[in-house]
Amino acid sequence: METPGHLIVDIARLQPEGEIFSGETAAGLMDMGARAICEPVGGIAYQIHVEQIGQELLARGRVSLGFRCACSRCGESFALEVVETAFFADFEVTAGTEFVDLTPEMREAIMLALPGYPVCREDCKGLCARCGANRNRETCTCGPALDGSWAALDLLVKR
Ligand SMILES: [Zn+2]
Ligand SMILES: [Zn+2]
Incomplete structure (x- = not known):
């Protein structure tokens, strides 16, 4: 073999x-x-x-x-x-x-x-969901990522 x-x-x-x-x-x-x-x-x-x-x-x-x-x-x-x-x-x-x-x-x-x-x-830190910038290397002006938890917080604030 x-x-x-x-x-x-x-x-x-x-x-x-x-x-x-x-x-x-x-x-x-x-x-x-x-x-x-x-x-x-x-x-x-x-x-x-x-x-x-x-x-x-x-x-x-x-x-x-x-x-x-x-x-x-x-x-x-x-x-x-x-x-x-x-x-x-x-x-x-x-x-x-x-x-x-x-x-x-x-x-x-x-x-x-x-x-x-x-x-x-x-x-x-991954990529920015809006502009695609690599957030390990650059800070874009989009603000915090709108993932699930932030979106929920946004809703609370608007009430
Ligand atoms: Zn990575
Ligand atoms: Zn961005």
Whole structure:
């Protein structure tokens, strides 16, 4: 079984007391689907302890992947490092199991750890809803954004 860049455990060669695998996969995520707002940069870095206990292969450790994302508030491009320190996966090992590929589980863990609405910084002010100015960089003359809470306040004041 040859899949370059995957983390594949050869069951026959695995140390009985378990082993730590560390390195980087050749490529990051193949299919970002709906999360296309972030593009992976490079491969998934991993440090994973793998151990066979009876008919189970247990893998736990740390996986991380760098992304280039578009901020969901202001649209600016920024670098984001997604780290999952509590990666865990288990696989059934039968008499016929020769290899176990951990790569799909590592990808899934990264996807789950990736924020749904990534922001370039916690206090990103976003774009002005009226003129489109990036409010991190410039102060436009439109005044406060008319989002839900302000609109409600406006109504109260007018009464
Ligand atoms: Zn932003
Ligand atoms: Zn404005």
